[in-house]
Amino acid sequence: ATMLTAPAFAQDYPSRQMTMVVPFSAGGPTDTVARLVAEKMSADLGQTIVIENVGGAGGTLGAGQVAKAEPDGYTMLLHHIGMATSATLYRNLAYDPLAAFEYVGLVTEVPMVLVARKDFEPADINGFKDYVKANADKLTLANAGIGAASHLCGMLLMQALETPMVTVPYKGTGPAMTDLLGGQVDIMCDQTTNTTQQIQGGTIKPYAVTTPERLPLFPDLPTAKESGLESLEFAIWHGIYTPKGTPAEANERLSKALQAALADEGVIKAMADLGTAPSSAEDATPAALQAQLESEIARWKPVIEAAGVYAD
Numbered sequence: 001a002t003m004l005t006a007p008a009f010a011q012d013y014p015s016r017q018m019t020m021v022v023p024f025s026a027g028g029p030t031d032t033v034a035r036l037v038a039e040k041m042s043a044d045l046g047q048t049i050v051i052e053n054v055g056g057a058g059g060t061l062g063a064g065q066v067a068k069a070e071p072d073g074y075t076m077l078l079h080h081i082g083m084a085t086s087a088t089l090y091r092n093l094a095y096d097p098l099a100a101f102e103y104v105g106l107v108t109e110v111p112m113v114l115v116a117r118k119d120f121e122p123a124d125i126n127g128f129k130d131y132v133k134a135n136a137d138k139l140t141l142a143n144a145g146i147g148a149a150s151h152l153c154g155m156l157l158m159q160a161l162e163t164p165m166v167t168v169p170y171k172g173t174g175p176a177m178t179d180l181l182g183g184q185v186d187i188m189c190d191q192t193t194n195t196t197q198q199i200q201g202g203t204i205k206p207y208a209v210t211t212p213e214r215l216p217l218f219p220d221l222p223t224a225k226e227s228g229l230e231s232l233e234f235a236i237w238h239g240i241y242t243p244k245g246t247p248a249e250a251n252e253r254l255s256k257a258l259q260a261a262l263a264d265e266g267v268i269k270a271m272a273d274l275g276t277a278p279s280s281a282e283d284a285t286p287a288a289l290q291a292q293l294e295s296e297i298a299r300w301k302p303v304i305e306a307a308g309v310y311a312d
C-alpha cells in the first residue's frame with residue numbers, strides 16, 4: 001500500500017488573500033483591535049487580510065464559523081475573553097473551545113470603563129452605586145450579548161450591587177455606543193478601545209476603570225477596587241486562533257507576523273492612545289495563548305456558575 005503522507009507545507013505560504021473573522025460588529029472594540037493588527041500583519045505576510053465581521057450570540061456565532069472553516073491557514077479568528085467565558089455560559093455551544101482551534105498568540109489586554117449616558121444623574125461612582133440600587137428597575141444596561149466582555153462586566157456589576165438591571169443586547173458595543181450617545185440606554189461597561197474618544201469628548205460619562213491602577217489617560221477615574229467593586233478588576237485579553245488542523249508552520253508564521261505588528265511603532269502608539277498596549281513577543285505565541293485560554297476557562301467557570309447566568 002502506498003504511504004499516505006500529509007502534503008508538504010507550501011513553502012510560498014501565504015500565497016493568496018486571507019480572512020480574519022471578528023465575532024462582533026464593525027466599529028466596536030474587537031473590530032478596532034483587529035484592524036490595527038491585521039494591517040501590519042498583512043504587510044509582514046505580503047497578502048491582504050480581509051476583516052469579516054460576524055456578530056451575534058456574544059461572539060459565539062463568529063467563533064463557530066471559524067471552528068468549521070477550512071484549516072488551510074487562510075482563515076483566522078480574533079476574539080477576546082469571551083472565548084473563555086462562553087465555554088461555561090453556553091451549555092450547547094456548536095464547538096468545543098479547547099478542541100476546535102489552533103493558537104497563534106495573544107494580542108493585547110484592554111481595560112474596561114464603567115460609563116453612562118452623558119446626562120446620567122450621579123456625580124461619581126459612590127453616587128452611581130446608590131442611584132443604581134434605588135432605580136434599577138428603570139435603568140437599562142447595554143452589552144454585546146451573553147459571552148461579550150461587556151456582558152461579563154455588566155453581570156459582575158449587577159452581582160456586586162445585588163441589583164438586576166434590564167439588559168439590552170447588541171451585536172457589538174459599536175452599535176450599543178450609538179444608543180448610549182443618543183441616551184436610548186443608560187449604562188455600559190466597555191473597553192477603552194471603544195470609550196476613550198467619547199470620554200475625552202464629553203459625550204458619555206465615565207465612573208470607574210477595571211484596572212488595578214488608575215489609567216494615565218484618565219487619572220481622575222477611580223479603580224474598581226477604590227470604588228468597592230473588587231470583582232470588577234479584570235482586563236479583556238484578545239487572541240488570534242485558526243481552525244483545528246491548521247498546520248503548525250502556518251500558525252508559527254502567523255505568530256511571527258503578529259509579533260511584527262505588535263512591535264510596530266504605529267500600533268504601539270495607536271493602542272496607547274486607546275488606553276491599552278500590545279502583548280509581549282513571548283505572549284504573542286501559540287503556547288502562551290493556549291495556556292491563557294485554558295487558565296481563563298478555569299478561572300471564570302466558578303464565577304459564572306455562582307451567578308447562575310447561562311445562555312440556553
Ligand code: MLT
Binds near residue numbers: 024025028029150
Ligand atoms: C464586547 O463587549 O465583547 C465587545 O465590546 C464587543 C465588541 O467588540 O463590539
